[in-house]
Amino acid sequence: MTQSDTIIIDTGCANLSSVRYAFERIGADVEVSDDIDKIKAATRVVLPGVGTARAAMKALKDKKLIDTICSLTQPVLGVCLGMQMLTKASQERGGLSYGNSSKNCQCLGLIDANIEQLDAKGLPLPHMGWNQISPGDHPLFAGVAEGSYVYFVHSYRAPLGDFTIAKCEYGEGFSAAIAKDNFMGVQFHPEKSAAVGATILRNFMKMNAGSFAGNHKSTQESAQ
Numbered sequence: 001m002t003q004s005d006t007i008i009i010d011t012g013c014a015n016l017s018s019v020r021y022a023f024e025r026i027g028a029d030v031e032v033s034d035d036i037d038k039i040k041a042a043t044r045v046v047l048p049g050v051g052t053a054r055a056a057m058k059a060l061k062d063k064k065l066i067d068t069i070c071s072l073t074q075p076v077l078g079v080c081l082g083m084q085m086l087t088k089a090s091q092e093r094g095g096l097s098y099g100n101s102s103k104n105c106q107c108l109g110l111i112d113a114n115i116e117q118l119d120a121k122g123l124p125l126p127h128m129g130w131n132q133i134s135p136g137d138h139p140l141f142a143g144v145a146e147g148s149y150v151y152f153v154h155s156y157r158a159p160l161g162d163f164t165i166a167k168c169e170y171g172e173g174f175s176a177a178i179a180k181d182n183f184m185g186v187q188f189h190p191e192k193s194a195a196v197g198a199t200i201l202r203n204f205m206k207m208n209a210g211s212f213a214g215n216h217k218s219t220q221e222s223a224q
Contacts, residue, residue: 004031006205007042009069011049011082012059015191019048019079022191026198028205034063043208044074047185049081053090053105053115053156056081070108075207076183077140083178083185084156090115092156111163111180118157121171126155131168133176133188138165139211140177140184142203148196150176150188157187182212 008020010032023030023046030046031038039045047069049056060066069076078086089104092115104114118127130149135141157174160167165184166177177186184204190197 004029005043006030006046007039007044008032008046008048009039009065010034011047011056011063013048013050013056013081015048015050015080015189018189018191019046022197023201023205026202026205028201034065036065036068039065039068040072042074044204045069045072045076047076047078047082047085049079049085051081053081053084053092053107056085057105057107060085066108070110073182074209075204075211077204078183078185079191080154080187080189083187084115084158086110086178086183086185087113087115087158090156091117110183111158111178111185113158113161113163113175113178115156115158118155118170118174119172123171126153127170128153131170131188133166133168135166135177136164138177138179138184139207140179140186140200140203141166143199144196150186150190150193150196152176152188154187158185182209 008030016032084090085107087107088109089106091104131152132147132149135144158178160173163178163180164175165179168176190200
């Protein structure tokens, strides 16, 4: 049996099937797996997630996947909570935190950001529904126009920073997508974002380990 080029990590979260179907709709050959050897050998890897950071990080720890994910050199795409897990730490403890109940939940530490509650400035939380994004020039957003609508469901966010490759506003400005080297993450749900989401997934499917030789500007750098 041949292995799919793209592995969706089986984190046990509820949106695994919808993420897989979204890739299959664009003709991608994907496989859901928590097999360490398959993940290491994949051309590209997807890290999905819904729920709390504490529960998601515990699942990765229980499956002994943390070191494997951190060592990957091929393109890795975190989706929703999967994006947040790429950062250093999250306030979203779910009552307790992974590692230490008195501190924020420690995440994978691959991107220099901390996840905090979205300051919606009186707007309802969670931030749920369609909202516009401002993408930078990262190849993940090739062909995605300024002001394109994507679908969000979240109450916590990554701030704007050098790692931001797309931004959004809901009360405050926040990172709709972040990246460092081969690790990328989107706060929104591309699998629920119609044609724009499909474009982003197709862009990801064009990437391989050789796609990151150059430097890609963040949205803040692009505006300067």
